[in-house]
Amino acid sequence: MMLDEPLITLTTDFGTRDGFVAQMKGVILGINPRARLIDVTHDIEPYSVLEGALVVKGMAPQFPGGTIHVAVVDPGVGSNRRGIVLCTEEQTYVGPDNGLFSLIMSDNRAYEIREIQNPDFIRPEHHPTFHGRDIFAPTAAHLSAGKPFEEVGPLVHDPIMLSIPPVKENAEGLEGAVIYVDRFGNLTSNIDKAKLSRIVDTVCVGNVTIQGLSRFFGEVPEGEAMALINSFGLLEIAINQGNAAKMLGIGKAEPVRVFWT
Amino acid sequence: MMLDEPLITLTTDFGTRDGFVAQMKGVILGINPRARLIDVTHDIEPYSVLEGALVVKGMAPQFPGGTIHVAVVDPGVGSNRRGIVLCTEEQTYVGPDNGLFSLIMSDNRAYEIREIQNPDFIRPEHHPTFHGRDIFAPTAAHLSAGKPFEEVGPLVHDPIMLSIPPVKENAEGLEGAVIYVDRFGNLTSNIDKAKLSRIVDTVCVGNVTIQGLSRFFGEVPEGEAMALINSFGLLEIAINQGNAAKMLGIGKAEPVRVFWT
Amino acid sequence: MMLDEPLITLTTDFGTRDGFVAQMKGVILGINPRARLIDVTHDIEPYSVLEGALVVKGMAPQFPGGTIHVAVVDPGVGSNRRGIVLCTEEQTYVGPDNGLFSLIMSDNRAYEIREIQNPDFIRPEHHPTFHGRDIFAPTAAHLSAGKPFEEVGPLVHDPIMLSIPPVKENAEGLEGAVIYVDRFGNLTSNIDKAKLSRIVDTVCVGNVTIQGLSRFFGEVPEGEAMALINSFGLLEIAINQGNAAKMLGIGKAEPVRVFWT
Secondary structure, eight states: OOOSSOEEEEEESSOSTTSHHHHHHHHHHHHOTTOEEEEEESOSOTTOHHHHHHHHHHHGGGSOTTOEEEEEOOTTTTSSOOEEEEEESSOEEEEESSSTTHHHHHHOSSEEEEEOOOGGGSOSSOOTTOHIIIIIHHHHHHHHTTOOGGGSOSBOSSOOOOOOOOOEEOSSEEEEEEEEEOTTOOEEEEEEGGGOOSOEEEEEETTEEEESOOSSGGGSOTTOEEEEEOTTSEEEEEETTBOHHHHHTOOTTOEEEEEEO | OOOSSOEEEEEESSOSTTSHHHHHHHHHHHHOTTOEEEEEESOSOTTOHHHHHHHHHHHGGGSOTTOEEEEEOOTTTTSSOOEEEEEESSOEEEEESSSTTHHHHHHOSSEEEEEOOOGGGSOSSOOTTOHIIIIIHHHHHHHHTTOOGGGSOSBOSOOOOOOOOOOEEOSSEEEEEEEEEOTTOOEEEEEEGGGOOSOEEEEEETTEEEESOOSSGGGSOTTOEEEEEOTTSEEEEEETTBOHHHHHTOOTTOEEEEEEO | OOOSSOEEEEEESSOSTTSHHHHHHHHHHHHOTTOEEEEEESOSOTTOHHHHHHHHHHHGGGSOTTOEEEEEOOTTTTSSOOEEEEEESSOEEEEESSSTTHHHHHHOSSEEEEEOOOGGGSOSSOOTTOHIIIIIHHHHHHHHTTOOGGGSOSBOSSOOOOOOOOOEEOSSEEEEEEEEEOTTOOEEEEEEGGGOOSOEEEEEETTEEEESOOSSGGGSOTTOEEEEEOTTSEEEEEETTBOHHHHHTOOTTOEEEEEEO
């Protein structure tokens, strides 16, 4: 689907301070002045592909069909890692082939991936540390202006997938881990709501034991810990009006255990 | 007034890092692709309704008539606090009923408030911790696309108002307090310029005594403290090219005294 | 050149937290609702004109002809420093006359500068500490709506230029200095790639000696220091997947020495 004023979202770990993202915006608007640019975030933890992948997974489904998502969290920039375009039935993703889109691949039944090789999609002089500006931004802009996906380059059948630690299941419950800490200090685990098929008795993390699941923060008194399904669809440990990461002294990789009733 | 490309501003304490704001943007653009989104800030201090209210008070009057302002600083999300739409003669405000818009109500003579109850304005499955995405964003989008305010829900006559500490007046002068510290460390008090009806001899805060009012930072030597009316129309204590909060060791709630000549 | 939907970029040290930038956006859209606003950054280090100048130098050439760039890093706001509009053959710049655009002047052969004096370009009541909102934003908006550059005010022939420490050259090599530290802790020097006319044997900074130049981060092992030409066209010292400023304990003004083979 082609939008009249095509939407291009931008997700990076560039920060905004140095104007790098603005350089990407300039390149896109130079190629397709009708593109509408939406900042998702530029504050992904530097080099954290998993954090980028979670943000993309949470954000992309909210956008209308035809949206093009550019995401650049790219510790391997300049090396021989591939640049790719991923097309699902609804949307298009442009960025490095390092797992950044692997949660999107898991969430979609049908998709195709191509490696960006056609020089028509790339700036003639591209800087080896700035593929965001010189490869991904122009590729997205050309796609938004109607250049066909088929011309991007050859099909890719073996994209890099993220290795998220698997959730262990036994008769008593589940064992997962914290994989992400958000701005509020809320702790996102790798336990998907689909796994929570039985009634939760307790959730244990660090020294804390939480009774059952809450639906929202205000259900427990201020300063108290709770477990809930967050807006990524994952089990989260939070403190009502507090910072769980700081107050519980818990960060990424900390085990999270769920016990059935 | 309906704008051809309606403006929707976004003010939250979500940060940008996690993509939550982008989810709201996707929802709005899915409902009304013609909406033009303007980020105000997503760095309101988490849960600080007063800070959000000050930012909205300062920003909204600068926007053209017809603008819709979505603001979400919402410690009570998921509880039974109401979601509201506030219509002044010029503009529309969408967010929680927790005082976030009470300074706008004080600044406008005529307005109407409705509680968001009509399911046509709300996403069918709304997540109890993310009303920004599931209630406020779609409500703003539908209003921007022409759905009438009258259909939002029942009128609200008792909106929650912020309790800003009152300024005390006596024969010698005024006593207020610091209510906000900005990015530069400038200290905003609750003393409105309308209260400064007489000639100011000194302004006292912490251990510092400041002679009279300045009009701009460069009027005093670098590193020196001054008092001035800031762009919110409130008395502010600042240090020329310095951080008053850090250098004076002063934060919110610190008394600010004004003495007349 | 006039764009149908004119682009206006915004570069400031205002942060986004306080809504100051949003006030500028409101003013612009009130004057020219067709303007398309692009945030470059609002996280320039407060009062750092050099940092702002580098960001503008890096970003502006990526934007299409006709773009108007508003930049406000303005420690002298309210004093008698001039407000200016700079017109190059391609683009327009609006901001204080304090060196913020001096790298753009160095990079362009032909340009004209005018001081903002015409009251038609300025808000009737302008606040002495907020020229960004009351002078620069409306000037940019009026220019974007077609008001001619010639009407801004009188020509300026002596704009303030930044004093960047010069690079010393001798038979053995070059001596420059770190002038900027980016989000990743990468150290930008004042040594332009045009100066690197001979083959580099080593680059020395702090206690570190780096062999030759790299083209991209991944060329050296993780955690190792390298020197490369960055996307500003300047010599940079970086650590692959690390923060050079922190790991080497190096900041602005640190000498950077280049030795020829």
